[in-house]
Amino acid sequence: MSDNCAIAERLFRAFADGDAETARELLGEDFRGTQNGGPPMDRDTLLKFAAAFRSVVQGYRYDNATCSVTETGFVEEHDVCGTLPDQSEVRIPACVVAEVQDGRITSIREYLDTARAAGVMKALGRP
Template sequence: MTFSKAQIDKLADRFFGAVEAGDIETFVSCYGPDARIWHSRDEADTDVQQNREMQEMFKARVKDRRFEIVRRHIFDGGFVQEHVVHGIMPDGSAMRLPVLLIAHLDDQGLFKRISEYFDSAKSPMAGLKQKHVPVTE
């Protein structure tokens, strides 16, 4: 199925808006049931439940979350986005994390795969270990 630029932008804006607001339910609702999320931090796939847990930890660790969208390129079935995540860490220091995200949509217009690239040393989730799911292509 082909989605319009407006449809893809709407999903992306909803997703990143939910992260900023700490709205975990809306965040999770952007994923298809079999979605896989890969992060350069640990170079492994996670599923929706694991990503939910990660988002809950991110919400607890980083206050005043804000996405600075540098650019978003829509392609047939998804988008590539460069953004900078800003926030305040528990010690009061400012967090600034440049990210490149590649998103692919399923037939329902939800995320089926996200690959997220960033400098692990700058991540507020650095050192965090999760059980991983097998890669399914």
Template sequence: MSEQIIDRFFAAIEAGSIGTVREIYAPDAVIWHNDDLIEQGVEDNIKILAALHRAVSGLRYEIVRRAALPDGVLQQHVLHCRLPDGRDYALYCAMYLRVQDGHITRIDEYLDSAQRVALRKAREALA
């Protein structure tokens, strides 16, 4: 069951269906990134995802490895997209996604912060 929710979650992000992403999150879900150590709430994360879709094109996830766990999924993936300057971009990540009662309750995302700079610059250029 958790894997179906996770599949739906990543498909919604790829499609830019922010409303579906919001529905999949538990209202009090927490999203944490290793590069800033800040726990982000749902609405803050939704804003980031919406800005990402405005800044890049062709966003898709390549699942490298996934392990189903009793309380969620551990996943390694590559986020692919095209930057505004036309360059192809790939961000290598690992995530632990906790699922409870059909909703994502927590995400712990691990990535190389130096690698994420290009995405951050693309989002900030729109602000």
């Protein structure tokens, strides 16, 4: 496994485990991220979103991860999985394109199936 895929594995494990400290260490200070081309998020905004997501999804985990190294980072495909408070199952296919510099992730562009994420967004009180 390459260093960049190891960084991806550590980041997604930290999100699933609720380990904000490790996630913060892996994300650069000037980090910028987007989901489906939406408004940019800084590091703190992403960490808050990950914590909120984890608060409504029991058994939050990433399944079927496939990571590929790029010249400047990594691309990872995975399923975001868990169970919502109404006991419905969550399985959201996602693709993450990331840039890595000096061992820290500087940007993430995440693309996911919004129809499959609708239950999570409802549980979070978002449209």
